[in-house]
Amino acid sequence: MDPAKRASLGARSEVRDDARTETRLEEQVKDWLRYGEDLGLAPYYRDRAPLHAITESGAAAPEESQSIATSSDISVALPESVPAMMAAAASGRAPAAPIHVASSSASQKSPATAAMKIPPASPAATILPASAPSLFEAMDRIEGDTLPRIREDIGDCTRCKLHKGRTKIVFGTGNPNADLMFVGEGPGRDEDLSGEPFVGRAGKLLTDMIKAMGLQREDVYIANVVKCRPPENRLPEKDEITTCSPFLMRQIDAIKPKVICTLGSCSAQTLLQTAQGISKLRGEWFDFRGTKLMPTYHPAYLLRNPAAKPEVWKDLQKVMAVLGLQPKKR
Ligand code: SF4
Numbered sequence: 001m002d003p004a005k006r007a008s009l010g011a012r013s014e015v016r017d018d019a020r021t022e023t024r025l026e027e028q029v030k031d032w033l034r035y036g037e038d039l040g041l042a043p044y045y046r047d048r049a050p051l052h053a054i055t056e057s058g059a060a061a062p063e064e065s066q067s068i069a070t071s072s073d074i075s076v077a078l079p080e081s082v083p084a085m086m087a088a089a090a091s092g093r094a095p096a097a098p099i100h101v102a103s104s105s106a107s108q109k110s111p112a113t114a115a116m117k118i119p120p121a122s123p124a125a126t127i128l129p130a131s132a133p134s135l136f137e138a139m140d141r142i143e144g145d146t147l148p149r150i151r152e153d154i155g156d157c158t159r160c161k162l163h164k165g166r167t168k169i170v171f172g173t174g175n176p177n178a179d180l181m182f183v184g185e186g187p188g189r190d191e192d193l194s195g196e197p198f199v200g201r202a203g204k205l206l207t208d209m210i211k212a213m214g215l216q217r218e219d220v221y222i223a224n225v226v227k228c229r230p231p232e233n234r235l236p237e238k239d240e241i242t243t244c245s246p247f248l249m250r251q252i253d254a255i256k257p258k259v260i261c262t263l264g265s266c267s268a269q270t271l272l273q274t275a276q277g278i279s280k281l282r283g284e285w286f287d288f289r290g291t292k293l294m295p296t297y298h299p300a301y302l303l304r305n306p307a308a309k310p311e312v313w314k315d316l317q318k319v320m321a322v323l324g325l326q327p328k329k330r
Contacts, residue, residue, distance in 0.1 A: 145254045147176050150247055154227065160243040162186075162228035162236070168195035172223030172251055179323055181221045181257035182206065183248065184298065185266035186236050192229035197222045202299040206263070209299070213316055214325045221255050223248060225270050241270055252291070259319050260291055264298030283315050294319050 151171050157163055170187040173196055182198075190200035198206045207217050226236040226244040236244075248270075252260065262268040265278040271288050272281070272295075281295040296315040297308055320327065 142250060142253065145250055147172070147251065147254055150250045150254065154247055157227070160226075160228075160240045162226060162230060162240050162244075165231050166228035167192045169227045170195055170197050170224060170229075171227055172221060173197060174217065174221035175219055176221065176255060178219065178221040178255055179258040180215070180219070180319065181223065181252065181255055181260050182210075182263055183260060183267040183271065184222070184224045184263045186224045186226040187229040188233050188300075189229070197224055198299070201303055205299040205302060209312070209316060212313070212328050213320050214328050221251075221257065223251050225267050235266055241266075245270055252288075257291060259322055260288055260293045261316070261319055262293060262295045264301065268293075268295035282311065283318070285318070292322060 154169060154171065157169060166187075170191045174181075184198060187197065188200055188202070190203070191197055197203070206222070210217050210220055225248055226240050227247065228244075230236050230240070260271070262271060265281075268278055268281050269275060271293060272286055274281070278295060278297060282297060284295070286293040286295070294315055296312050297305075302309055302312060317327075319325075
């Protein structure tokens, strides 16, 4: 073939490839914006730069978007407004570091900090005004968010595959102004049927633990990472956690507990964004966006391993010291 003709055909093919890539990216961005809208976060990104500004020019794209390396080493160019939590989940974060809590006076809430902090984008990667929060940051800033509004936003949710097997959504229960919030992994069979978290045998044990701390169940708030029962009580999968956990984040922000006590590995790993096992995490204080977080074993684990109860009691005593609670008198 004539070299000039071959060069011309090659150039046209490259143009077609570029166009396909741009279309795919634009669809990706639209999907994420729809997802944000589903979560009730639209007001936080609606006034941002129009979508075409992100993908309009191939030459401008590197300056207007940030490149996020996924765990499979695929580098995907996404606008900063795409949920950073997804990027963070994909990037694999360093384990959260424990903090030390000295006394009950330390129970004052501090400004939001590290546990789920997204690394700042470099100036060259920023496409939005500095005052515009990212979608993830926006979740921290839903002023006046309430539990009823979060429940309403969940609706009759079909956002992840867990909806297929559920009987009832298990939103959470307890005091909306609780100082202490317990977070488990997901509903079991009894919870799925009743719509209440922790009502089976493990739930009864949790209630006993709460009473031993000198509290009633109604004094605390209890929620799970995912709101629908995983089949056969398996652990929630990563995509299910990624989809559902923003609602838990909003619940935490609405309740503003002084202490979060995570039960089992799933909730600790989700909130602290770590892969460390619960036996390494339990008994240590962590900071979760300004709230003290104490991981301990799940009551269901204690039913299988009663020998671990003293360890859990030690963890709960640390929580009691921070909250100024006295153990229940026998
Ligand atoms: S687990 Fe959460 S995201 Fe999935 S269907 Fe249930 S409420 Fe929706």
